[in-house]
Amino acid sequence: MAVCISADKVLNDFLLSRSNVETSFNRVPDQAVKCGFGMQGVCCRLCSNGPCRITPNSPRGVCGATPDTMVARNFLRAVAAGAACYLHIVENAAVNLREIGRGNSDLPLKGTTLLHELADRLAISGKDINEKAAGLADRVLEDLYRPRSEKMQLVEKLAYGPRFDKWCELGILPGGAKSEVFDALVKTSTNLSSDPLDMLLHSLRLGITTGLYGLAMTNRINDVIWGEPEIRTARVGFGVLDPDYINIMVTGHQHSLVGILQDSLLSPEAAATAGNAGAKGFRIAGSTCVGQDMQLRGAHCTEIFAGQTGNNFTSEALVATGAIDLVVSDFNCTLPGLETVCEQMRVPQICLDDVAKKQNADYLPFDIRNSRAIAGKIMRAAADSFAARRQDVVINVPSHGYDDVLTGLSEKTLKSFLGGNYKPLIDLIAAGEIKGIAAVVGCSNLTARGHDVFTVGMTRELIRRDIIVLSAGCTSGALENVGLMSPAAAELAGTKLKAICLKLGIPPVLNFGPCLAIGRLEEVAADIAAEMGVDLPQLPLVISAPQWLEEQALADGAFGLALGLTLHLAIPPFITGSELVTKVLTGDLEQITGGRVIVNGDINSTVDQLEAVINTKRAGLGL
Secondary structure (H helix, E strand, O other), rough: OOOEEEHHHHHHHHHHOOOOOOOOOHHHHHHHHHHHHHHHHHHOOOOOOOEEEOOOOOOOOOOOOOOHHHHHHHEEEEEHHHHHHHHHHHHHHHHHHHHHHOOOOOOOOOOHHHHHHHHHHHOOOOOOOHHHHHHHEEEEEHHHHHHOOOOOOOOHHHHHHHHHHHHHHHHOOOOHHHHHHHHHHHOOOOOOOOOOOHHHHHHHHHHHHHHHHHHHHHHHHHHHHHHOOOOOOEOHHHHHOOOOOOEEEOOOHHHHOOOHHHHHHOOOHHHHHHHOOOOOOOEEEEOHHHHHHHHHHHOOOOOOOOEEEEOOOHHHHHHHOOOEEEEOOOOOOOOHHHHHOOOOOOOOOOEEEEEHHHOOEEEEOHHHHHHHHHHHHHHHHHHHHHHOOOOOOOOOOOOOOEEEEEEEOOHHHHHHHHOOOOOOHHHHHOOOOEEEEEEEEEEOOOOOEEEOOHHHHHHHHHHOOOEEEEEEEEEHHHHOOOOOOOHHHHHHHOOHHHHHHHHHHOOOOOEEOOHHHHHHHHHHHHHHHHHOOOOHOOOOEEOOOOOOOOHHHHHHHHHHHOOOOEEEEOOOOOOOOOEEEEHHHHHHHOOOOOOOOEEOOOHHHHHHHHHHHHHHHHHHOOO
16 A cells, blocks of 8 residues: 655654555545646636636636636635634633633633733733633633724734834734634625735735734633643653553644643542553543643643644554544544544544534533533543453554653743843854754645655754754644654754754754744744844744645744745645736735745755845844
């Protein structure tokens, strides 16, 4: 059976050894032929006159839509869908925080210091932490639910000052977040907007709502509820699984949902339940971004969180080890193919959010007011599965992963590690000891040379050229599982970067965790820019989402472009059928926001381009 290659050799070998299990890696060859019209974004199926496609002999759709209109509509719709996903996450997190603040949940708030800081920053009053928690949640929800005609009130307080001024100048301050998504769908419907430039500006507004609320604010709320990140070392890879324990695999993005398991699985009831099933206890195995989020805050759940196992496309293989007893999903990146593998390995599934409901899964509606009962049901389902299946299922956990991945990096912990400010890092950049910063972020896919192949190859080349890498998203799962986030990876860095890493005992690739942490990277960049007295586009900083996969990644990218940063993609975002849209995003936009897109599917020439951007920025700063 043909198998897509992975940058992770151990994973490759494991997949080859499980020829009786079909995963996404097996399905790639049969989907190798792509629709050329879809790749270029010039296929439209909005009405029954179509689907229409643009060809040299048919340069317009039946309605008269040009390729520019088609591509811009498709792009805005994709960004809107991605923004909607992130806004769903922050909405749920805010609702959960509000219920805790109102006393409708007995979950303790573990990040009270941050809560007080946010209350001061956002002018939220309250006589105690509960009132402040409810007040913070209300302010976020009010902004999400505003009409589009009303600008969100927290943007100015959350954004970097010079960027806020630029957005005001450009007229792209977003109105109510959910209304912006709603109107994007209206705007891109049949026979409505035909203005590609207006649709691209709307994409930037959605990018701002995604970044400041769906990313950064979600992080803050989760930090308040579950505790702030702490720098530590952690185990990663399939090797975190212990077959003597009941292993619950979590997938998705919503720590505010699956976090209820952390304390409940440490209770006397849990110990008794595990013992009755013949197990030593319970463990949570992290998968996809919610696992990265738990890893980030792993200092708060050391006894129950086994570790992060990988990214979206390692999840099927993880179940195929036989050591997983229950899959709990809360959001996307939960592949439909998991259902087949779960059925084969006799692993039940539970979904906590109906937007992630799987066909063969039980739906357990999440309500934080009943969190203990929900956690109890999950615990008992996992224990029953362990008792029922372990006698019949062969367990094969490969020796895979690393024991010393540096994790817990955030906008606050990195600054603290550097002594309370970014001057040491700025001095290293100014002296040329570190050439610049590359944020390697986003998804994993199987089409940019294979699973994580581009991500890993590009990162190796960046650090070889003394460019430090910060990672957030499924890229983190890729890079930690091949050792690039372990201190020994310093040996792979350029001479100058290697010396710094050895002196500090850090790897040349810093792990910020889930895709939500792209919001943390923005805050790091803003703090550096503030200390230097410049705007974000002036920094020797580039972004790459080399193996972007989902619409959420396009919303992330729109945020990066609104920030004025250079963004690389290894695969085009389905825009090449429009000369106008391609020209704006890859060139003209730099004169508007300062950002632009680089599309390049070759590793070495990509790094050449990114290094050239960094060198140009350095020259602009006189470095």
